[in-house]
Amino acid sequence: MTVTALPLDGVRVVDFTWLGAGPYTTRTLADHGAEVIRIESAKRTDRLRVLPPFAGGRREGSVNRSGYFADRNSNKLGVTINLKDPAGVDLVLRLIATADVVASNFTPGTLQSLGLGYEQARAVKPDIIFLEMGMQGATGPDASVVGYGQTVSALTGLYHLSGLPGRVPVGTGTNYPDHVPAPAHSAFAVLVALRHHRRTGEGQYIDLSQAETMVSLLGPAVLDCSVNGRDNGPRGNRADYAAPQGVYPAAGEDRWIAISVLDDAQWTSLTAELDVPELADAYPAAADRHAAHDEIDAALAKRTAAADPFELAARLQARGVPAAAVNTFGDLIESDPQLAHRGHFAVLDHPEMGPSVYNAPPYRLRGVDGGDVGAIMRTPAPLLGQHTRDVCSRVLGLDDATIDELAGRGVLG
Template sequence: MKRLPLEGIRVADFTWIGAGSFTTKLLADHGADVIKIESAERLDSLRSSRPYKDGIPGLNRSGYFADRNSSKRSITLNLKTAEGQDLARQLIATSDIVANNFTPGTMEKFGLGYDDVKRIRNDVIYLAMSMQGASGPEYKYLGYGLTIGALTGLQFMCGLPDREPAGTGTNFPDHIPNPCHAAFAVLAALRHRRLTGQGQYIDVAQTEPTLALLGPDIMKYSANQEAGGRSGNQRMPRSPHGVFPCRGVDKWIAISAWEDRAWNSLVAALGEPAWLAAPEFATSAGRWANRAEHETALARATKDWDAEDLMAALQAKGVAAGVVRTAADIVDHDPQLQHRGHWVKLQHPEMGETVYNAPPFRISDHPSTPRYAAPLLGQHTDDVCRNVFGLSGAEIDVLRSNGVLT
């Protein structure tokens, strides 16, 4: 087996919650030695976030935390102590990357800002992932995925017409745009350092990667000064383009068949019901103009189909269609994800066998799974103290009794 792509790279990981932890997870799952700096005095709030394994709360039982922190090591350092800050500097001296997603100024309070860290290691790659970046009139504003979605317009655009902004139902910026953009920037900085020997300061304002999702709406405004609004599943001039009922309780299918060829294939797959053959539905312009009528007729045709059977029938005719699956469907019954080995089961010291996401891409000749389960709080403190800091057992005991290793 070849070396993992990031083997030999060490990350001093000060990130917490969603976007930062997912960024460093991507690095850890591909071989980087990611050492997560935690403290029982100020817990990563994901550790106390549902769902808990078997419904039993505990600092080491959060499935959310586990999935965002696979393949990492955890140490507990009290950065409010001088000794804790000194140990953090020792770790940084051996690290290629230092990552945090705190509000600007937080790392500086501990003497761990970029200028401080650069004096420890001149070629360091320093990743800072605050909500609004390191400068500007709002740079110290606090926020999470919800507020990032609101500030960028994502919240405004999601929902039904004439209803309040609904958002995405999750902290979407934490899961897709921000960690992926940040990890890409880190990889580019590693390549730059390999070519030049120079480190980098990477300032990610988490609002800005989220804006990359909104291209059509931004262009609509910049070209025509139209601010847009909430339209549910509708996308002008596409129709049908929505979710339709299937047989059973709360069973649905998403269908996008607005082009004439796709529409004709859809009607044929459904057995050419008379109520879909009206002349006003024959063209894409006519379908858009009469979308309420023909989508009602389409729902009448789909409601007696099994959703999986209908998806297979439509896909066989080249119609874009997908079953609206539940979490149970995705984990236990999705044949494509099972084929790709997306779900990985790992043994966790406290939770036992747990399910993890594999990285969402595959690299030739490399394993594409998390290497080991998420760490217990401080699970690797003694190991790092001995093998990275060179401390004896007695010295470790003193630091623990003095509240430095907490």
């Protein structure tokens, strides 16, 4: 199947986002053809550029070796412009005049104070789509409160629900709001606005609250509290709909297997596979298994501890029992057959980091990319300011002498 065009070919995005949620939003657009132009500052770099992991384990004073930054910013162009200089602001406004979308996850009001807010953008491009994704939206008593993924997790009650009963709240292993609810909702909102623009010619101001995107995914807990007056709090691996359910030790260093039993038939299959008929006889019903969960977990752990987690998971799956070995990241990249089949991991040759592994989008668009990840994963993350001259020349029409003069004055930087 021949690739003709990606879905967002011809869409230009001026991207002010940084750190996690914003760049993942605009990467989603870039992956499917949008020309995303990152606006950065050489004096105040994106903090994600200096967060690990670093290629080869070495930062070496560079702002271009962060794997975290790289994975969030593939397929983008990078320019450096001094937004504290009126000439720099003028350049960006000229760039916005050619664009379809502006995206920012700064604290609401930041861009406006620089002369680059929605009204200023709308003055040069009346039909602009302008996304602001503040932590709690652009209005309200807490709109100006600064926060990050961990803050959103705490604020929205996610940390209240994660962890073990009777223990201090713990995180989800990563800043979940930055990687799932905020970028997914933001990208969806931009796509809706683009479709609206195509039908009506009208632009849109999108005021997105990252906190509300997280709350929207906690529906069962919210309903249970509001309707039933029940606040379960953290439950670890336990769930009302499954028993037993947990992560159990397996053979090998730090190896584990996750098992979930949703009905009596699965319980019968699990106990048969592990050769523990006494458990099947002692706890035949779900209510029995919920009541004796701790005892069952201890008994199961004794049986799983000597088993290869991958082999046991395969045998349980063959019997209809939901189970999976707990993969390390090495397992995912090097030996997961399903991810390998789908070509999920792409290798892009970064100018400083060399060949580096990137996550491809988790979906394929048949008839557009033909399942070819290479059609989606086109270019590695940009070096700081890598495309400044190209964008100034190709998009803004500046000649070399003007570009050199602006660079010499510190406007481009």
